[in-house]
Each structure stands twice: as structure tokens, then as C-alpha cells.
Amino acid sequence: MQDVANPRYKDLREAVESVIAGHPNVVHVAGHEHTLQLLRHDSIYYVVSGSGSKNTRVKMGQYSLMAREGHGFSVIEVTQSGKAEIKFYSVPEGETIYTAALPPLRPKPVVEELAKSWPDSVTIAGDPEFRAGGFKRWLLGANYRKEWAVPIRVKVFDMTGWTPLQRGGGNQTRSLRMTGPDGKQYVLRGSGNM
Secondary structure (H helix, E strand, C coil): CCCCCCHHHHHHHHHHHHHHCCCCCCEEEECCCCCEEEEEECCEEEEEEEECCCCCCCCCCCCEEEEECCCEEEEEEECCCCCEEEEEEECCCCCEEEEEEECCCCCCCCHHHHHHCCCCEEEEECCHHHCCCHHHHHHHCCCCHHHHHCEEEEECCCCCCCEEEEEEECCCCEEEEEECCCCCEEEEECCCCC
């Protein structure tokens, strides 16, 4: 979509930015702009990956670390130690025209250790959306509506050692077939809206 002023595009852009804002190690990559650019705003890096066919004029802006017209591409390299950097190359020369360090990747957490920090239980309501006013109760009946909205304390299900196998379910419920640590298969089925 090239119509950046379109309200739908603006809504999409704002939704994506709200999700990634404040998260480290996020690189927002875009193409189709026919330039080579690296920008940084707050904790987010923005990359315009390059041009292979035509050029667009570009200049350094407030958040620009690098901006260049011409054909080229960019590569993000991550080492096993988690060090990350981005390199921009010119085409057809293949020369490195810009290199910058990116935030290092955090090591993958050890799930077993992370699970130990979770509480053993939580308080939650089954589905408060089942609450209904007088007209809806008159029309559809009570149907255990109060019971679905009552907060209850439930144990946290530690899924360490479980392996998902297959999604399932139909129009009313969704399910997930899994293998437990004991090697047996189980089906988890959600209740309410999923």
C-alpha cells in the first residue's frame, strides 16, 4: 500500500508501533521505498531495505542514522553470542557502504527457571462477557450467566515439557492436542470465546 495518508494505513501503522514500542531488539523493516535508510526513534530501529530497480530521492531526517539513494540492500547479521549488526551494500559493486551495531539479542530464557517465578494459582472469571441485563436474560434465559462471571481461584498449569501436536475444534470451541511429559496425548479445550 503506497497511500500513506490513507486512514486504514495510518491505523495499521499505529497498531504495529504500539505493539513494538518499548520492546528491546525490535527492528522495523520496510521495503518498496527505493532507498537505503537506517533510522532510530526511541528504542526502535527502522530499516528501509534497499532498491533493486529504481531510485527515490532521500535526505537525512531527524531520526536518520544513514540515508542514501541508489541501488543496494541491507543484511542483519547475528552472531551466536547475540551480537547484532546491520550492513548496507551497494549494487552492483557489492561494497559495504554503512555498518551499525544493533542492540544485542538477549539469551533465550530457560523455561524451567522462568516457570518457577510464576504464582501457583490465579484468580479469574470464566467469561464475564456472559453477564446479561434483564432483557437479555428474559429473551435467552439465565443459562448459568452469573456462574461464568464469578471470579474463582485456579491452579496455574505449568506446561514445561508439553509438546503441541495439532490444533482442532470447530465453530464453537477450539482445542489443542498435546503430548504431556508422561508421553500420553491430551486435548486441551477452551471455554468461552477464544
